[in-house]
Amino acid sequence: MVDCGFSYKDMVTRLKRLDLNPDALAAIVVTHEHSDHVNGIKALSNRHSIPVYASRGTWIEIGADNYKFINHIDGLFSIGDINITPIPVPHDAREPLQFVFGCSEKRLGILSDLGSLSNRILTAFSELDAVSVEFNHDISLLQRGPYPSYLKTRISGDYGHLNNNQAAKLVEQIASDRLCTVVACHISEINNEVALVEKALESVLKDRDIEYLVASQSDGFGWITVERR
Numbered sequence: 001m002v003d004c005g006f007s008y009k010d011m012v013t014r015l016k017r018l019d020l021n022p023d024a025l026a027a028i029v030v031t032h033e034h035s036d037h038v039n040g041i042k043a044l045s046n047r048h049s050i051p052v053y054a055s056r057g058t059w060i061e062i063g064a065d066n067y068k069f070i071n072h073i074d075g076l077f078s079i080g081d082i083n084i085t086p087i088p089v090p091h092d093a094r095e096p097l098q099f100v101f102g103c104s105e106k107r108l109g110i111l112s113d114l115g116s117l118s119n120r121i122l123t124a125f126s127e128l129d130a131v132s133v134e135f136n137h138d139i140s141l142l143q144r145g146p147y148p149s150y151l152k153t154r155i156s157g158d159y160g161h162l163n164n165n166q167a168a169k170l171v172e173q174i175a176s177d178r179l180c181t182v183v184a185c186h187i188s189e190i191n192n193e194v195a196l197v198e199k200a201l202e203s204v205l206k207d208r209d210i211e212y213l214v215a216s217q218s219d220g221f222g223w224i225t226v227e228r229r
């Protein structure tokens with residue numbers, strides 16, 4: 001599992017929807033300490049003895065002493081037969097990471113909570129079979145929306161979150177011949193709309209044989225088989 005921003009109870013309900021229970025989890029890999037990523041981790045980890053993996057900075061911020069089983073990420077690592085590459089990202093947290101997971105020839109990338117892109121990130125997320133990318137906000141909805149100006153500045157800044165245009169550009173740049181599936185995630189319920197995310201995805205994927213879906217905060221999504229149609 002990557003992150004757990006929901007409460008323990010909510011997470012157990014959500015796992016059930018996928019025919020899973022917490023004891024099926026081999027580990028929880030944490031991206032960073034913001035509450036929408038860590039709310040339920042302590043209860044989930046400690047009650048079910050699930051090891052947690054986090055960067056040193058995240059480890060300090062979440063209080064490693066609160067966890068029975070916590071591991072420090074300091075380079076490539078593996079959990080069972082999954083190889084994991086941590087990638088540092090520009091975001092206003094202590095030592096935020098995102099990840100590429102490799103297992104039996106398939107490569108899956110997870111990239112959310114970053115304010116800007118770099119060649120290093122583009123290279124790390126190239127040659128994937130599937131990717132989940134943050135489409136956090138629409139620039140004009142954010143600017144016109146109800147958030148106070150300091151928060152608007154934070155979200156749209158280089159250490160905040162990707163807007164629809166940045167995310168679509170990233171998808172266009174990493175869309176190799178092997179990429180089958182794109183999941184748009186971490187979508188603001190206040191500063192974005194599903195139709196705008198779909199439009200942004202459509203603008204870069206319309207001529208390509210790549211499946212995409214927009215993740216919903218309330219409903220999540222079901223299992224996805226990553227393969228060429």
Ligand SMILES: [Zn+2]
Pocket residue numbers: 034036037113186
């Ligand atoms: Zn977040």
Ligand SMILES: [Zn+2]
Pocket residue numbers: 032034091093113
């Ligand atoms: Zn964050």
